[in-house]
Amino acid sequence: MSAAAPFANVAVIGLGLIGGSVGLAVREAMPDVRVTGWDADAGVREVAAKRGLAHAVPDSIDDAVANADLVVLCVPVRAMGSAAAMMAGKLKPECVVSDVGSCKVSVAEAIATALPGQTVVPAHPVAGTEHSGPEAGFATLFRNRWCIITPCEQSDVASTERVITFWRELGATVETMAPDHHDLVLAVTSHVPHLIAYTIVGTASDLEDVTRSEVIKYSAGGFRDFTRIAASDPTMWRDVFLSNKDAVLEILQRFSEDLTALQRAIRWGKGDALFDHFAKTREIRRSIIEEGQDDARPDFGRSDHLGDAAPED
């Protein structure tokens, strides 16, 4: 075990995009750490073994977690409780249980209920792509991305520090936050944007007067930016919305009020109100680019890859 590695044996439960990336990243960053992996789906376990997402991918979850010093739950947020329940009585007493869920209040509760007495340190790496499954992960997914740790009642200071070190070793920048504040911040920056993208993509594909082929053809006008996040894993996102219901509904309500105001400005021909709103939102983009959270090149730079120009309008 390398000097910096905070856990000698790590078990990753759930081997999709995030779990697979955790396995690969641990193997790359902490070569002396032993990684076991498990997934409820035998087909996923097979791909995971072939891709080397872990040193070993046993058929039984008991074998996967028996020797673990850290278990990282990488299943959809509504499956966290039952995944944790499967390990009850199988973990070493000193084993730390963590997860990667996008909602922290409900997940911490579910894990704590399933594993009373076990140390639990919830975490959320704010990283991912629109792809999913055991083929989608890669070792550098967390590098230079944020990872938010949300200590709960079953966390202790020393274990929290070890989980922080673990994520730093994977390349992430770590921040700690109260679980309920995390859920509100993520409702704004991630959950509601996803719901809106899912909605508009659905609306566009259900129109009678505009064909689906027209929507696809002229998507470079802005629409296609939404389709990327609306292509994310449906199970994961169903669970996120059900688990972070209150914060999501609260932010959606604000969004609807703001949309109604702009709608009225259009109906009444209030050009100044529209202009003022549109000028303000430019600032946010500028800050995101200054903070290194996005690509400053026009059109995300993707056009180079499309062969040529930079679409939109």
Place this chain on the structure above:
Amino acid sequence: MSAAAPFANVAVIGLGLIGGSVGLAVREAMPDVRVTGWDADAGVREVAAKRGLAHAVPDSIDDAVANADLVVLCVPVRAMGSAAAMMAGKLKPECVVSDVGSCKVSVAEAIATALPGQTVVPAHPVAGTEHSGPEAGFATLFRNRWCIITPCEQSDVASTERVITFWRELGATVETMAPDHHDLVLAVTSHVPHLIAYTIVGTASDLEDVTRSEVIKYSAGGFRDFTRIAASDPTMWRDVFLSNKDAVLEILQRFSEDLTALQRAIRWGKGDALFDHFAKTREIRRSIIEEGQDDARPDFGRSDHLGDAAPED
């Protein structure tokens, strides 16, 4: 004049992102064509002359259009009528007037009213970036992008063919469409997505419980995809919404109904309804990628440029 060039003298009025790109693209694709440019803003004319967006950028619009065989109006859609009015009586009788506006019904009417008797062939290159101004244009902007031609009452077949050839020479793939159908299609694929992006970015920046710095920090969760199009030119977009009011309000109404349905599914815990909706929208993304309208790499491939990983979640 090269064999293929359909117009010997082209005047570009308005030298922002699109006008500047038209100038540069004509100079590159049709080197024998003479391009003159004009902008109402003296500072823009100065930059345009320095960047060589046209062969000549005279101070007077009269000088810019006097010898033109084609005038391309590249001003915000609500300024089209007054820009056209400035040329009344200054154009050669056989000069064809075109434009690049994102709304076609209102623009065709405005130009036709300002220039009775002149041949008018409206066009809309579905291309652009979130950047604007005379520094933003580049010669390859229209390459492999769609350009929609919407013939109107003042169009004739021969002039329409010449405008089609003009855009093909600039690298675009040309489609013709009725003006009102264009406005509906673009409301879906471009105008409403922009309004929604402007709205959510505004909502996020106005919350009391979540700081602006948190929004920016964790924007890789999905939010930052919206900020790109919400950074587009405010004047252009104010005009688009006021000029395509009916189609925009109609599509917004559909969107609001769909959002309400998903909101209710979340409130009532209807996981299956959410899952079914989210699974469906994946298809659209797949088709857009198959049609070559977007980059298939995870996260638009932008992460390579950010130094490392592929964020989101």
